[in-house]
Amino acid sequence: MTRVLVIEDDPAVRRGVSLGLRHRGHETLLVSTGEEGLAELVASAPDLVLLDLMLPGMSGLETCRRIRAFSQVPIVILSARDDDVDVVVGLEAGADDYVIKPASTEVIEARMRAVLRRTAQPASSDQARTTHGDLLVDRVALRVLKHGEELALAPTELKLLLFLTAAPEQTFSRQQLLEQVWEHSFHGDYRLVDACVMRLRAKIENDPRNPRYIQTVRGFGYRFGPL
Incomplete structure (x- = not known):
């Protein structure tokens, strides 16, 4: 079971992502701001972070940068912003992948699994x-x-x-x-x-x-x- 920290301010999106992931056997931790996300990351040590960019207060980009300052937890940005600049800046902030909303739970889970496999490669x-x-x-x-x-x-x-x-x-x-x-x-x-x-x-x-x-x-x- 993967423990996923979802940082998303839209209640409907947050609930939909959580229900979909829980249905597939994952545990979800839900917060609505970057500040809450940083605190939850320290307290709960999730396996992966799903991060929205458009957050109240601290932006998703700043949240990503602050996470990367002390943690190498996998980060997947989940955002409706699909401009080239937004995608590149998000990746440069330290995200491992970028998924554009709306996205099905199947797509989100597939991208999550791919990111998580990157640190579990067999050595010759x-x-x-x-x-x-x-x-x-x-x-x-x-x-x-x-x-x-x-x-x-x-x-x-x-x-x-x-x-x-x-x-x-x-x-x-x-x-x-x-x-x-x-x-x-x-x-x-x-x-x-x-x-x-x-x-x-x-x-x-x-x-x-x-x-x-x-x-x-x-x-x-x-x-x-x-x-």
């Missing part, structure tokens, strides 16, 4: 710990260290790095990354990939504007290295 025995420049990637402990210091990576950031470092110098298209990391089998939203790469570069690169690790292959996608 011959590449359990690999070193790439200043980075140490531990696939068994699901940890990444830079200069010996552990990096705080969100679930999607971690899975993207694990995937890319498993095949150094191999170029992957954005669609391939969507399918393998986000588990979106349809022709998906490449903004998810680009925003996650940007966040990951900010954490692992010495100079994110001149990346050493995650390199862009223009017009196609990304690759890890060469270093």
